[in-house]
């Protein structure tokens with residue numbers, strides 16, 4: 001049955017002391033509403049039990065991110081967009097950034113909050129496995145003051161939490177101690193955006209002298225609450241990752257979850273996917289650890305030389321090297337984005353000049369080191385009909401005449417005809433707009449190249 005708005009009352013006192021006093025005066029009567037992305041779904045379905053709502057949206061006390069020597073304190077009212085935009089969170093807690101990036105769509109990310117995700121207590125909530133592996137603590141606030149609780153154990157059963165009816169979550173605290181760990185996150189759902197997870201994983205690991213020194217794996221949608229895979233962790237810790245261990249880890253992981261059949265998936269599917277996700281994590285831990293461990297330890301000049309072709313700008317390469325050590329893809333990409341935001345126009349120009357022209361096999365001498373990637377990225381152009389190639393060459397010349405630089409587009413997975421359309425459309429831009437679009441394309445290309453580098457798809461040394 002649909003809800004009738006006149007049956008509801010909503011107030012917005014606008015400050016934390018007034019709100020906790022209200023909650024204390026009538027515990028359980030007033031329901032806090034933050035972004036409302038869960039509350040309004042219940043309201044629309046006529047299933048919202050509370051009739052009195054108190055808005056905690058955009059309270060300054062809940063929207064801060066504080067950095068201390070031991071931890072980062074993320075306000076419970078921070079939205080997913082806030083989390084995604086925060087450089088330090090992206091670099092040091094990439095599992096949380098990843099979860100934020102695949103929660104709902106952009107509109108949902110602008111409203112949905114971390115605190116709301118925790119208190120809504122869905123076993124499928126995307127940010128919660130990350131909080132488990134980062135050993136998060138939550139601070140709860142009421143008229144009695146503040147208390148800290150370990151996030152592990154905060155959810156006591158399906159949709160049940162340790163929060164008292166007169167308490168709010170104020171912040172979520174993540175310790176720095178997992179800083180150097182390799183991290184891996186994956187959501188398996190019907191599609192990337194606007195889909196609830198069938199299964200999701202957040203995992204951290206550290207390898208030393210060829211064996212897994214520490215490992216933390218958490219899964220969502222596989223039990224009434226987000227789950228740490230304690231048995232699988234015990235099995236893997238202290239051992240070298242080989243095919244026997246992968247098989248055993250998959251079996252152990254599938255055996256320790258408590259999945260259900262529901263409208264999104266079956267228990268059997270969830271068990272199989274859980275095993276596969278654990279194998280994927282351990283395989284990446286082994287291979288990417290190898291690439292990064294070696295690069296992290298290289299002298300500065302050699303490290304710059306090796307990573308330079310991913311972008312082409314020396315300022316970018318220096319920025320990346322200064323941010324070492326990296327533990328995995330997520331923190332590497334977050335840092336690349338951060339460095340990209342600091343680049344000047346001349347840095348971008350240097351990066352643009354490292355590419356051959358789209359559709360041209362002949363390349364300038366300066367572009368030699370990124371040629372292998374460009375060849376892969378522009379594969380579809382090479383395969384295109386001669387007429388399209390000629391049109392591309394002509395549009396490229398027009399572009400260079402108009403803007404005084406070569407045309408940059410992230411060509412991966414695009415056909416020659418699509419690239420030609422984009423090129424023609426961008427020829428209508430003014431110089432400033434066009435420069436920003438080219439830089440954004442270059443940022444995307446850099447991310448794709450970094451991923452390839454980690455996967456050993458191109459050995460940079462062979463181009464020096």
Ligand SMILES: Cc1cc2nc3c(=O)[nH]c(=O)nc-3n(C[C@H](O)[C@H](O)[C@H](O)COP(=O)(O)OP(=O)(O)OC[C@H]3O[C@@H](n4cnc5c(N)ncnc54)[C@H](O)[C@@H]3O)c2cc1C
Pocket residue numbers: 031032033034035036037038039040041056062076077102103104105108111112113114115116117118119120124125126127167168169170194195196197
């Ligand atoms: C279209 C759509 C797509 C979605 N996709 C995803 C998805 O992919 N992954 C996912 O995990 N979730 C998803 N969600 C669910 C939702 O967006 C998240 O759970 C979000 O984090 C909820 O935050 P909110 O601020 O909107 O919470 P609200 O709806 O405001 O509140 C939710 C609950 O938390 C309580 N609450 C909120 N903040 C606090 C606080 N600080 N202290 C105490 N109690 C508090 C409220 O009283 C309420 O009980 C989706 C929702 C929609 C509508």
